[in-house]
Amino acid sequence: MNMIQAINSAMDVSMQRDDNVCVFGEDVGFYGGVFRATAGLQKKYGKTRAFDTPINECGIIGVAVGMAAYGLKPVAEIQFADYIYPGLDQLVSEAARLRYRSAGEFTAPITVRSPFGGGIFGGQTHSQSPESIFTHVCGIKTVIPSTPYDAKGLLIAAIEDPDPVVFFEPKRIYNGPFDGHYDTPVTPWAKHPASQVPDEHYVIPLGKANIVRGGGDLTILCYGTMVHVVMDSVKTLGIDAEVIDLRTLLPLDMDTIEASVKKTGRCMVVHEATRTSGFGAELVALVQERCFYHLEAPIERVTGYDTPYPHSLEWAYFPGPVRLRLAIERVMEDVSGEV
Amino acid sequence: MASDKKRRNLPSLELYVPEPKFRPGDEADFSDVEVLPAGETRRPDTAAAHDEMHDLAYGLVRVLGDDHKAVGPWDPKLDPDTLRKMLRAMALTRAFDQRMFRAQRQGKTSFYMKCTGEEAVAIAATFALDRDDMTFPSYRQQGILIARDWSLVDMMNQVYSNSKDRLKGRQLPIMYSTKQGGFFSISGNLATQFPQAVGWAMASAAKGDTRIAASWTGEGSSAEGDFHSACTFAAVYKAPVILNVVNNQWAISSFSGFAGAEATTFAARAVGYGIAGLRVDGNDALAVYAATQWAAERARTNKGPTLIEHFTYRAEGHSTSDDPSQYRSADEAAEWPLGDPIARLKNHLIALGEWDEERQEAMDKECAEQVKTAAKQAEKNGILGHGLHQPLETMFEDVFEEMPPHLRKQEQEMLAENRAANNVAKTR
Numbered sequence: 001m002n003m004i005q006a007i008n009s010a011m012d013v014s015m016q017r018d019d020n021v022c023v024f025g026e027d028v029g030f031y032g033g034v035f036r037a038t039a040g041l042q043k044k045y046g047k048t049r050a051f052d053t054p055i056n057e058c059g060i061i062g063v064a065v066g067m068a069a070y071g072l073k074p075v076a077e078i079q080f081a082d083y084i085y086p087g088l089d090q091l092v093s094e095a096a097r098l099r100y101r102s103a104g105e106f107t108a109p110i111t112v113r114s115p116f117g118g119g120i121f122g123g124q125t126h127s128q129s130p131e132s133i134f135t136h137v138c139g140i141k142t143v144i145p146s147t148p149y150d151a152k153g154l155l156i157a158a159i160e161d162p163d164p165v166v167f168f169e170p171k172r173i174y175n176g177p178f179d180g181h182y183d184t185p186v187t188p189w190a191k192h193p194a195s196q197v198p199d200e201h202y203v204i205p206l207g208k209a210n211i212v213r214g215g216g217d218l219t220i221l222c223y224g225t226m227v228h229v230v231m232d233s234v235k236t237l238g239i240d241a242e243v244i245d246l247r248t249l250l251p252l253d254m255d256t257i258e259a260s261v262k263k264t265g266r267c268m269v270v271h272e273a274t275r276t277s278g279f280g281a282e283l284v285a286l287v288q289e290r291c292f293y294h295l296e297a298p299i300e301r302v303t304g305y306d307t308p309y310p311h312s313l314e315w316a317y318f319p320g321p322v323r324l325r326l327a328i329e330r331v332m333e334d335v336s337g338e339v
Numbered sequence: 340m341a342s343d344k345k346r347r348n349l350p351s352l353e354l355y356v357p358e359p360k361f362r363p364g365d366e367a368d369f370s371d372v373e374v375l376p377a378g379e380t381r382r383p384d385t386a387a388a389h390d391e392m393h394d395l396a397y398g399l400v401r402v403l404g405d406d407h408k409a410v411g412p413w414d415p416k417l418d419p420d421t422l423r424k425m426l427r428a429m430a431l432t433r434a435f436d437q438r439m440f441r442a443q444r445q446g447k448t449s450f451y452m453k454c455t456g457e458e459a460v461a462i463a464a465t466f467a468l469d470r471d472d473m474t475f476p477s478y479r480q481q482g483i484l485i486a487r488d489w490s491l492v493d494m495m496n497q498v499y500s501n502s503k504d505r506l507k508g509r510q511l512p513i514m515y516s517t518k519q520g521g522f523f524s525i526s527g528n529l530a531t532q533f534p535q536a537v538g539w540a541m542a543s544a545a546k547g548d549t550r551i552a553a554s555w556t557g558e559g560s561s562a563e564g565d566f567h568s569a570c571t572f573a574a575v576y577k578a579p580v581i582l583n584v585v586n587n588q589w590a591i592s593s594f595s596g597f598a599g600a601e602a603t604t605f606a607a608r609a610v611g612y613g614i615a616g617l618r619v620d621g622n623d624a625l626a627v628y629a630a631t632q633w634a635a636e637r638a639r640t641n642k643g644p645t646l647i648e649h650f651t652y653r654a655e656g657h658s659t660s661d662d663p664s665q666y667r668s669a670d671e672a673a674e675w676p677l678g679d680p681i682a683r684l685k686n687h688l689i690a691l692g693e694w695d696e697e698r699q700e701a702m703d704k705e706c707a708e709q710v711k712t713a714a715k716q717a718e719k720n721g722i723l724g725h726g727l728h729q730p731l732e733t734m735f736e737d738v739f740e741e742m743p744p745h746l747r748k749q750e751q752e753m754l755a756e757n758r759a760a761n762n763v764a765k766t767r
Contacts, residue, residue: 022545048544048545049545053572053575054571054572054575056567056568056571056572058534058564058565058568059534059537059568059569059571059572062531062533062534062535062537062538062565062568062569063534063535063537063538063541063568063572064538065534065535065538066475066534066535066536066537066538066539066540066541066542066552067538067539067541067542068538069473069523069535069538069539070473070538070539070542070543070546071542072542072545072546074538086564089528089531089565090531090534090565093526093527093528093531094526094528094531094535097526098524099737099738099739099740100509100737100738101506101509101510101514101516101524101526102506102516102518102524103505103506103507103509103516103737104737104740105505105516105517105518105524106516106518106523106524107740138738139738139739141739162739162740163739163740207743250743251739251743251744251745252745254744254745255744
């Protein structure tokens with residue numbers, strides 16, 4: 001399966017198992033979603049369980065909160081993460097706080113799926129990575145898969161989770177892993193082992209990172225599309241780096257991160273999102289607090305620049321192979337000056 | 340941009356900023372407020388097409404006339420026992436408000452909001468709903484809980500944020516929540532409950548349930564985007580929901596003109612969304628009951644949502660933190676042409692020969708006693724800032740169902756810091 005098929009399968013399996021699971025959003029029903037993620041679900045489960053909505057993100061999320069209060073398990077789609085902001089009040093002030101403010105009497109076990117990230121010439125409003133807006137909100141879990149296998153297991157876990165989950169899908173890797181070499185054609189998922197996705201139900205627990213590659217010299221923390229870009233750079237440069245795909249940003253698997261950095265003594269954080277107050281800042285702070293005496297070099301951040309996502313200058317903005325190589329060289333530089 | 344010669348002779352544009360008619364010191368005069376006589380507005384079938392009832396969005400459903408008799412097609416013809424129960428719930432709500440307002444002034448809690456003058460809007464509506472219909476109130480519908488015989492002590496525990504507060508002292512006073520009472524957790528964020536009520540109603544319909552949802556928001560909050568979201572979704576999916584706009588003329592210091600009232604009615608918003616709209620005398624308990632009953636039947640028979648504007652007046656300050664004498668005429672409440680909802684229902688019962696002033700006086704006294712007894716009981720569980728609160732570590736519970744490691748760590752840090760602070764205090 002490619003990532004879209006895996007996501008579709010996760011919803012299919014969840015709807016099959018639980019009558020309370022319903023999916024909705026703009027173009028989600030009859031058409032099956034602009035990225036085809038919900039294709040076939042309306043035909044299979046009917047219009048009351050898979051349906052189209054008005055173009056109103058506040059309504060989509062507000063209605064989802066009300067449905068959840070009734071007892072349903074809504075899976076709402078926001079067509080692009082760039083358009084989640086009209087629904088932000090309902091997510092931040094309502095979904096995230098409902099359990100706390102009602103002392104557990106009312107809960108909002110909703111899943112908000114949304115394609116995110118750049119690398120597709122999406123310009124300013126089809127490329128953003130707003131994850132740190134959500135990791136800053138107490139009461140919301142934030143999940144980002146990087147492979148079809150993970151996408152299905154994590155999405156099922158998100159749907160079954162009793163708390164609200166924002167599930168960001170890196171649209172750049174819907175059809176195949178993207179290594180950052182934008183000038184060469186993308187390889188489809190079929191050639192990647194993580195495209196082997198079971199048809200049946202399985203879960204990847206939230207809050208558990210995945211060590212994509214073990215290594216002893218440097219820890220690289222990343223998620224989403226950047227996992228593949230990082231892996232390619234590590235391979236090309238022949239660095240013995242430990243690459244950790246965080247998978248869940250909140251709750252964060254700090255134990256895995258801490259053990260890795262204490263082993264390697266060096267740490268680099270990579271994300272597409274803009275730098276200032278991005279999720280990388282939290283990662284850097286945590287690694288600094290927990291691993292200070294093990295660090296042999298300052299922690300590096302390779303991120304999007306603090307600008308809106310540009311259209312024509314996309315590949316200068318995107319944290320691709322060149323920027324990664326320079327950062328890896330900096331972080332691997334010995335205090336004595338030797339590489 | 341000023342170079343276009345053809346435009347030079349046009350007059351300058353002027354920005355219009357609405358202004359209420361009366362400010363402090365002015366004599367309030369509401370003689371130009373159009374109040375239709377009771378019984379004049381027609382009552383269509385609950386299955387009527389929304390576009391056949393546009394007149395109702397500009398009319399005013401009234402049952403109780405100046406002679407305190409119930410007249411016209413909207414008379415719900417309630418039996419005297421029900422009327423007395425409704426009157427009692429309204430009187431009890433007012434007594435509760437008075438006591439809690441005083442408690443705030445005495446420093447027993449940080450904050451309170453009264454619903455004086457608007458008791459009918461919540462209470463008569465609740466009497467017309469089923470006990471298991473779900474309500475999504477704003478902060479001024481404490482009457483719903485009282486109409487559903489909810490424990491006054493439990494409400495006060497919340498106001499006092501004490502050791503028995505079910506919400507564990509996390510919420511500002513009056514932000515009640517009870518699943519058992521069919522009363523959705525109140526949020527400080529205005530109008531968010533409106534689309535949530537629509538979602539609840541959609542879920543009920545999708546599941547083939549028979550329960551409906553009702554929500555309340557103020558006329559000020561109807562300017563929020565959530566109001567538009569709610570009306571759009573309610574109309575699109577014909578959701579079994581009643582959307583109440585309580586037009587009490589004031590949003591803190593802003594008069595209803597800032598929510599658009601100078602141009603049209605709030606019930607008329609329904610016309611544009613293609614849903615049924617009713618405009619009701621919000622101080623007429625029978626009219627509120629009848630309109631809610633009508634909307635509930637419409638919702639229950641899959642005929643879709645109703646938007647009800649309750650035309651009323653916020654007789655007191657917005658909250659304990661507000662002083663209305665700073666922005667409106669002091670005699671407005673007394674001059675308000677629709678009177679007081681409790682007095683009007685009382686006079687109706689008297690006109691029916693089912694009540695008298697002595698019984699009213701006795702009932703008011705009884706309500707005050709009931710509230711006083713409840714307050715004494717609640718105060719035993721603690722008042723704000725007097726040490727009787729929930730254990731410190733409860734601060735970290737219920738953020739998520741299971742406490743994640745980072746919160747567990749912060750909990751341990753907080754407890755250690757608190758122990759350290761106590762030790763420092765002891766050594767001084």
